Amino acid sequence: MKNRWTDADADEFIAEYGKKWGSALALRAYSARLLGSDRHLVLHGGGNTSVKDEYTSILGEGRAAVFVKASGADMSKIGPEGHVGLDLNYLKRFASLEDMSDEDMINEFRTHMFHANAPTPSVETLLHVFLPFKYIDHTHADAILVLANQDNAETLIKEALGPDVLTVDYYTPGFKLARAVLDAFSERRSCKAIVLLHHGIVTWGESARASYGRMIEIVTAAEDYIKKHTTVQATHHMSTSPDEARQRYIKIAPILRGLLAEDSIDEDRPFNRVILKPLIDVKTLACIDSDIGRETTMSPPVTSDYLIRTKAYPLWIDGLNYDSTQMLREQLSGAIEGYKKRYDHYINAHAVKMAEDMSRFDSMPRVLYIEGVGAVCVGKDIESATVAADITLQSIDIKTAIAQMGHQFRGISEAEIFDMEYRTYQHAKLDLSGEPPLARETAIITGAAGAIGSAIARELLVNGCHVAVTDLPGERLDNLFDELRSHFGLRVMAVPMDVTDPESVSAACGKITETWGGLDIVIANAGIAMVSPLAEMSIEAFRKLERVNIDGTLIIIAEAARHFAVQKTGGDIILISTKNVFSPSANFGAYSVTKAAAHQVARIASLELAGLGVRVNMVAPDGVFSDGVRRSGLWEEIGPDRMRARGLDEKGLEQYYQGRNLLKARITASHVAKAVLFFAARHTPTTGATIPVDGGLPDAVPR
Numbered sequence: 027m028k029n030r031w032t033d034a035d036a037d038e039f040i041a042e043y044g045k046k047w048g049s050a051l052a053l054r055a056y057s058a059r060l061l062g063s064d065r066h067l068v069l070h071g072g073g074n075t076s077v078k079d080e081y082t083s084i085l086g087e088g089r090a091a092v093f094v095k096a097s098g099a100d101m102s103k104i105g106p107e108g109h110v111g112l113d114l115n116y117l118k119r120f121a122s123l124e125d126m127s128d129e130d131m132i133n134e135f136r137t138h139m140f141h142a143n144a145p146t147p148s149v150e151t152l153l154h155v156f157l158p159f160k161y162i163d164h165t166h167a168d169a170i171l172v173l174a175n176q177d178n179a180e181t182l183i184k185e186a187l188g189p190d191v192l193t194v195d196y197y198t199p200g201f202k203l204a205r206a207v208l209d210a211f212s213e214r215r216s217c218k219a220i221v222l223l224h225h226g227i228v229t230w231g232e233s234a235r236a237s238y239g240r241m242i243e244i245v246t247a248a249e250d251y252i253k254k255h256t257t258v259q260a261t262h263h264m265s266t267s268p269d270e271a272r273q274r275y276i277k278i279a280p281i282l283r284g285l286l287a288e289d290s291i292d293e294d295r296p297f298n299r300v301i302l303k304p305l306i307d308v309k310t311l312a313c314i315d316s317d318i319g320r321e322t323t324m325s326p327p328v329t330s331d332y333l334i335r336t337k338a339y340p341l342w343i344d345g346l347n348y349d350s351t352q353m354l355r356e357q358l359s360g361a362i363e364g365y366k367k368r369y370d371h372y373i374n375a376h377a378v379k380m381a382e383d384m385s386r387f388d389s390m391p392r393v394l395y396i397e398g399v400g401a402v403c404v405g406k407d408i409e410s411a412t413v414a415a416d417i418t419l420q421s422i423d424i425k426t427a428i429a430q431m432g433h434q435f436r437g438i439s440e441a442e443i444f445d446m447e448y449r450t451y452q453h454a455k456l457d458l459s460g461e462p463p464l465a466r467e468t469a470i471i472t473g474a475a476g477a478i479g480s481a482i483a484r485e486l487l488v489n490g491c492h493v494a495v496t497d498l499p500g501e502r503l504d505n506l507f508d509e510l511r512s513h514f515g516l517r518v519m520a521v522p523m524d525v526t527d528p529e530s531v532s533a534a535c536g537k538i539t540e541t542w543g544g545l546d547i548v549i550a551n552a553g554i555a556m557v558s559p560l561a562e563m564s565i566e567a568f569r570k571l572e573r574v575n576i577d578g579t580l581i582i583i584a585e586a587a588r589h590f591a592v593q594k595t596g597g598d599i600i601l602i603s604t605k606n607v608f609s610p611s612a613n614f615g616a617y618s619v620t621k622a623a624a625h626q627v628a629r630i631a632s633l634e635l636a637g638l639g640v641r642v643n644m645v646a647p648d649g650v651f652s653d654g655v656r657r658s659g660l661w662e663e664i665g666p667d668r669m670r671a672r673g674l675d676e677k678g679l680e681q682y683y684q685g686r687n688l689l690k691a692r693i694t695a696s697h698v699a700k701a702v703l704f705f706a707a708r709h710t711p712t713t714g715a716t717i718p719v720d721g722g723l724p725d726a727v728p729r
Contacts, residue, residue, distance in 0.1 A: 027067075027169075027246045030060050031235055047106035050079040051093055053234035054161065055106045060238060062101025067165040067245065069420060070413045071098040072331050073226070076154035076162045077234070081111050081140050090114040094154050096145040110147040111140040117155045121208060126201040128450055149452075152204035157211060159230035161237040166226040168420060169248035171328045172427045174223045177436050183221050186251035187244055192217045196224040196438050198445050199331070219244050224438050225329055258430045265315045266398045271306045274348055274399050276536045279304070280593040281355050283543040285362050286390050286404060287595045294708040296639070297595040299466040300390075301492065302543025303411035305418060306400040313422045314395050320344075322425045323395045326437025330446035332417045335410070336403075337392045338372060338443045340418075341365045344397035351592065365391050376444040384448060393418050407465050408492055408516045408542060462490025463707045468542045470494045470535065472525050472582055473552030475502035477653035478602060481695030482549055482702050487514045489703060491547070494538045496523040506656075525552045525578030531585050544593050547706050548586040550579050550628070551602040555617040557667040568616045575620035576627070583631050587640070596639025600705050601628040602698065603644040603716065609726035613671075614664070625716075632714035641713040645701040648720035649683045651676075653695035687721030 036056050043052035054077040061075065062068045074095040081091035093109035095101065116138050120126060128149075135147050148154075154162045173182045180193045194210050197203040207220055207228070219229045219240060229244065231237035279302055287297040313319055320342050327333060343361045347353040366389035373386055380386070392414050394402040401418050405411030428435045446452060469486055473479045474495035486493050487510065495510065497503040499522035507520035519541055523534040538545055554574045556567055583599055590597040603625045610618035625644060632642035650658055669679050684692045701717045720726055 027064075027242050027249060029239060029242045030064075031057070031238055036235070043106050048079065050077050050160075050234075051106040051109060053077075054093065054109060055104055057161070057163070057234040057238040058095065058101045058104050058108075061163060061165055061241065062104065065416065065420075066168045067241070068101050069166065069332070069416050070335070071100055072329075073101055073163075073165045074148040074150045074154070075101065075104075075164070076109070076151075078114060078160050083140075091140065092117065092151070092155055094147040094151045097148050099145070110135075110144045112147060112151070112155075113138040113140075114155065117152065120152060120201070121156055121205070123201075128200060131201055132450075149200050150204070152201055153207050153228070156204050156208040157228070157230060159237070160232050161234050162228065162230045163237045163241050164226060164228045165241060165245075166329050166331060167241075167245045167248070168424055168427075169245050169252055170221055170227045171224075171420075171424050172252055172431075173248055174221055174225065175328055175424065175435055175437060176428060176431075176433045178433070179223055179436075182251075186248050187219070187221070188247075190216070190218045191244060192220045194220055194222050196222070196442065198442065198449075199225070225331075252427055252431065256427070256430045257432050266311050268306055268308060268311065271311055271399050272540065274346075275304050275306060275396075275402070276539050277348060277351075278346070278354055278358065278396075278399065279402075279539050280544040280589055281351070282358055282394075282402065284593040284595045285355075285359055288388055288390065294711055299546065299595060300404050300406060300543070301408050301411045301466065301468070303403045303405065303408065303415045304400055304540065305403065305415055309426075310400050310419070310422060313426055314397055314400065318429060319395070319397070322429060322435065323401075323422070325425065325435050326440075326443060328421050328424045328437070330438060330443065333443065333447040334452045335392065335413050336417050337369070337387065338440070338447055339368075340393035340395055340401075341391040342395050342397075346396070346398070362391070365389070372440070372444070376441065376448070379445065380448050381450055384450060386448070406461065407490070412516060462488075464547075465490035467546045467706070468492040468494070468538060468544060469547035469549060469706070470496060470521075470538060470545060470582075471549040471551055472496055472523070472578065475500075475506050475656075476551075477656050477658040477695045478647070478650055478698050479549075479551045480506050480656050481653045481699040482551065482602075483510060483518070485696070485699035485703050486547070486706065487517060489707065490517075491706070492517045492542050494519050494521050494534070494541075496521045496534055497552070498522065498524060525582060526573040528581050528585070531581050535585050535589060539589075545586065545589050546595070546597050548582060548597070548599045549602065549702060550582050550599065550624070552578050553602070553604075553617075553621065553624075555614070555664050557613055557664050558616060559613050560615050563616060568620075571616045571620045572623075575617070576623045579624040579627050583627060583642075587631070587635055587638075590635065590638050590640050594638075596641075597635075598706055598708070599628065599631060599635070599640065599642040600702050601625065601642070601644045602702075603628070603646040605646050605648045605718065605720045605723055605726040607646060609723060613667075617664075629714055636713060641705070641708070643705045643713060644716040645698055645705070646716050646718050646720070646726070647698045647701075648687065648693050648723060648726075650693055650695050650698060651680055658695075684721070687723055689721040691721035693719060693721055 039052045039056040040049050058075040076094040078092050080088045082088050091111050092114040093111045096108050096110050099108045183193050192210050194206050197206050221227050229237050229240040287299045290296050290298050346357055369389045392404050403411050403414035425435050469491050471479050475497035483493050483495050510518040521534040521537050524530040604621045606618040607622045607625045628642050697719050701719050
């Protein structure tokens, strides 16, 4: 493990934060980020850090303070403000107590913080208070968890790390663990670190650099010991290649995603969908396919801190028949139903300990190990599914390392697991403040690199959707993806696709399925135009429009229909039509005819797919010139002719189109996107309908 501290970077933090927060907190934030940015030390909101310093009140009075990481804060991004200041001398007095409930502990923290609107500090706050050092670091380092989750853990830790590193048995994090750590430290005040069995490691120092350096030093010693004592190099033979596993996953993912969607009380949105994140790599497959794969993966968690992300136990599935979709559905359904019954039994066995005001989790698994496929992690969105995936990878690494040392994994008891999974302090880390309307949905947009497509993508993303932007490969698609990814992260992907090629469309939908588990919303937006009177029209040019506007619409709708039939949670198809369907223009016949045909395809789809719970609707805009700096491809094609015909420049042409509608409104790509959102968010029980977005054109009213 590399020590990544540099004085130059530390000085930058002092320069940036020192004036407002002081150098001690600035350096606390710097070393916390060093810890949090290494996934082998800390994952997603785990770990905690502190510094003891002085707080000066508004009256100018100095008070001894401890600044502790906020509960659930991400150490990889934390700043000084992410450490909550509390009255140190008051909290020290709790060391005389025999016990303390979470409710009392939270109350004391919140009534003795220096800022009323600060977040709740870490559940480990009293551990940081009771240890008498200026800087304290706590991580869930992989190498430490390898040593701390074995039957002979204390002996191994002493051998690996020396007698100056103490061990403390597992206690539920909070007051009990803090007291146990204080008792152990009081007997050996000369120790230099403490390993918490089944939990992690605590180091300290009088400087941020010293505490961080000791963490790196001890974890490196643990890594070296594990490497030296790894005796079993292979316990399996690879029976599945990643490519084969990936193809199997694409086949089962929509079925699995549909089965994992729970019923909703909303009649318009009858399912609470989920997002899937697969782990399909050599390491994961090697673990699952090994002789001890089931024994290894189905054992308790390596640390209780992540239970709210993964649940107490995963689901194991094997023996799938990939030759029959119906058989796959029955097998997967049976496995999930069995898991739900087992989880309900687990809850009922321990429910007496659950707080009255706490809601239980649903009974669905968060992690599934599927023989011949890999691991599948489940979340309400891609961010939460990715958290579960990272935790699952850590679990595989740690349990595999223990097996390769020739030892047995030993985790905490089921009662201890429940105490942590259903703990108020832990549940408070979850964001339960409500979801955007499309947070659990996935969408594909064809022709996304144009003005209308990009605006639709942005509107859906703002409303929580996971969006795949597709178009022909090239700079326009790449630029759109870069722009959206910088704002919306993992909820956006770009897939080059040719709507006229069924194989290209199928492959693109497969890529979306592989990434997020399935597809819910299809925006058929791709279209091209040309200007020509009928008498002079090239039949080959007309057929090019047919291939994109008609064939492309049919191909994407047909692919979506097949997917929706397998997923069985309904879906939405929204065609970007045109006012020309209802009010065609002279010299614009090829576009008007082919878009009218596409419109009719969508209307027929609304009849055929309603039984699957699929709604098909249309949005019919008038001319849209651009979306910000992104020009409309259609208007780049026909704009010059329209300007010549009317003797106008581009601005004049826009004014002409604005002036011809009843509302004298300039029609924008954003207007079209909001009409799409109306259908995608299912504000009304509507299918087979068209929303005109044209400012009011009497001769274009749908008939």
